[in-house]
Amino acid sequence: MPEREDEKGEIEFGHLEIPPPPIQDKAYLTHRRWMMRALELAEFAGKSGEVPVGAVVVGPDNTLLAEAANRRESDHDPAAHAEILALRAAGRILNRWRLHDCTLYVTLEPCPMCAGAIIQARLGLLVYGADDPKTGAIRSVLNLPDGAASNHRLPVLGGILESVCRQQLQAWFRRYRR
Numbered sequence: 001m002p003e004r005e006d007e008k009g010e011i012e013f014g015h016l017e018i019p020p021p022p023i024q025d026k027a028y029l030t031h032r033r034w035m036m037r038a039l040e041l042a043e044f045a046g047k048s049g050e051v052p053v054g055a056v057v058v059g060p061d062n063t064l065l066a067e068a069a070n071r072r073e074s075d076h077d078p079a080a081h082a083e084i085l086a087l088r089a090a091g092r093i094l095n096r097w098r099l100h101d102c103t104l105y106v107t108l109e110p111c112p113m114c115a116g117a118i119i120q121a122r123l124g125l126l127v128y129g130a131d132d133p134k135t136g137a138i139r140s141v142l143n144l145p146d147g148a149a150s151n152h153r154l155p156v157l158g159g160i161l162e163s164v165c166r167q168q169l170q171a172w173f174r175r176y177r178r
């Protein structure tokens, strides 16, 4: 979100162990960099009482289009998941709803609502961090993109910085939802 832009880079990742990159592949390092930004956004959200999930939409030339974090509590909006907010913002910037040339990075496997929006956006690539064994609708509980109601073949890359994304959520739940 734009209002958080000025805080970029100041986030404390003290409680998270960021492992060194396992490979020096250029594409992997790019995915990792954007996921780090999504983790930062999630961290801000967690500190304001939201479940920490962050999302970033990157355009075809690997430039940042939109970023968002979960805002359900702040907005009193059941649909204010990070992915929905980021997809909407990207659509506004591009003046179109088709995001076939965009990549969405999100720290947690999307839920059914967000997976539905991702399919509707005809997203070019979904990259996510941790699997969600409770509501994950990409592969963990459901596979909506490959399901009968999907009209879009969605390329998916899961598990980027998976352990960090999982740790962040687990730490937050330990602290706020005992």
Ligand SMILES: [Zn+2]
Binding pocket: 081, 083, 110, 111, 112, 113, 114, 115
């Ligand atoms: Zn969602």
